[in-house]
Amino acid sequence: MSTLLIFAGGLVFGFGLALSRMTQPEVVLSFLQWDDFGLGLVMGAASLVAGLTFHLVRRFKQQAPLGGKSYELREKTFDKNVIIGGVIFGLGWGVSGICPGAAYASLGIGNWPILIAITGMFLGTYLLGWWQFKREQQAPNNKLNQ
Amino acid sequence: MEWFPNGIWAYAGGGVLIGLSVSIIYAGTGIIAGASTFLDSTLSYISGLSRFQDYAASRDWRIVFTFGIVVGAMVYALLFQEGTWTTAISWPRLLVGGILVGIGTRLGKGCTSGHGVCGVASLSKTSILNVIIFVIVAMGMAQLMQAIGAMP
Numbered sequence: 001m002s003t004l005l006i007f008a009g010g011l012v013f014g015f016g017l018a019l020s021r022m023t024q025p026e027v028v029l030s031f032l033q034w035d036d037f038g039l040g041l042v043m044g045a046a047s048l049v050a051g052l053t054f055h056l057v058r059r060f061k062q063q064a065p066l067g068g069k070s071y072e073l074r075e076k077t078f079d080k081n082v083i084i085g086g087v088i089f090g091l092g093w094g095v096s097g098i099c100p101g102a103a104y105a106s107l108g109i110g111n112w113p114i115l116i117a118i119t120g121m122f123l124g125t126y127l128l129g130w131w132q133f134k135r136e137q138q139a140p141n142n143k144l145n146q
Numbered sequence: 147m148e149w150f151p152n153g154i155w156a157y158a159g160g161g162v163l164i165g166l167s168v169s170i171i172y173a174g175t176g177i178i179a180g181a182s183t184f185l186d187s188t189l190s191y192i193s194g195l196s197r198f199q200d201y202a203a204s205r206d207w208r209i210v211f212t213f214g215i216v217v218g219a220m221v222y223a224l225l226f227q228e229g230t231w232t233t234a235i236s237w238p239r240l241l242v243g244g245i246l247v248g249i250g251t252r253l254g255k256g257c258t259s260g261h262g263v264c265g266v267a268s269l270s271k272t273s274i275l276n277v278i279i280f281v282i283v284a285m286g287m288a289q290l291m292q293a294i295g296a297m298p
Contacts, residue, residue: 003206003210008214009171009179009211009214010214011214012167013167013168014214014215015218015219015222016159016160016161017218018160018223020159020164021156032287033288034285036152037150038156041150041154041157042158042161043258045157045161046165046263048165048267049165050263051268053165053173064176067175069175069177072176073178074268075268075270076261076265076272077272078271084254085251086275086280086283087279089284090286090287091283092242092248093284094283094287094290098240099258100184104184104212104216105215105218106233108215108216108217108222109230110223111230111231111232113233113237117243117244119241120245121251122188124246124249126248128197128249128252136196
């Protein structure tokens with residue numbers, strides 16, 4: 001049941017991305033290059049609707065009907081990675097005009113070259129995981145050397 | 147200067163739909179759905195690295211969500227688009243951009259949907275700061291690309 005709802009949610013998400021043409025990296029770049037500020041409207045409208053729901057749902061109920069998870073907002077913890085990650089993400093977004101959700105949706109409108117970008121995203125994610133693993137391995141040694 | 151040369155309704159309408167999507171998933175399941183954790187969680191099928199295994203519990207529904215996104219855009223294209231649409235952006239830009247986006251979104255704990263929509267909607271200070279940073283950097287980068295003549 002919740003799987004069905006998540007699929008339906010994905011459908012609406014992808015349809016919205018395609019309707020607002022966020023599936024076209026060129027349109028995203030036209031926002032970043034100050035030719036058309038539409039992306040700001042997309043993000044603003046989406047945040048407003050989602051924010052209203054987060055607020056109302058938590059006011060009237062404590063647990064989700066499907067699965068019984070309690071309604072919470074997660075405040076992601078702040079550390080320097082949030083800044084470094086934001087800078088790296090911004091560089092990539094500015095170079096290509098692509099971001100994860102819009103890239104998946106872009107496949108749906110037949111934009112097959114986006115597969116190159118999605119492959120890149122998996123490569124980048126894997127690189128980060130591998131790099132963190134290497135650092136964790138080296139950490140105990142560093143302590144011994146001190 | 148015109149702010150919205152292509153009108154506002156497709157943008158506003160699409161944004162409302164994206165907000166509704168996040169809303170129905172949250173109201174039904176209590177899950178806050180972002181798009182980029184899919185990258186980590188899906189890698190857990192093929193890699194034992196702890197970073198990916200940490201997301202293994204959510205990997206099945208994240209595939210369903212992502213599949214829904216692809217099909218939703220396909221439905222739009224079948225109804226309103228003539229044929230397929232393909233980008234004119236060169237493959238090196240797509241590849242390099244993709245790699246940086248992959249590293250950046252996972253290091254920074256979220257992307258345009260996780261931080262940009264869900265985080266801002268939660269009034270999370272971490273998310274709002276992350277969004278301000280990536281938007282400013284991306285604007286600088288995109289305008290640099292334009293200045294050096296990388297078109298489109």
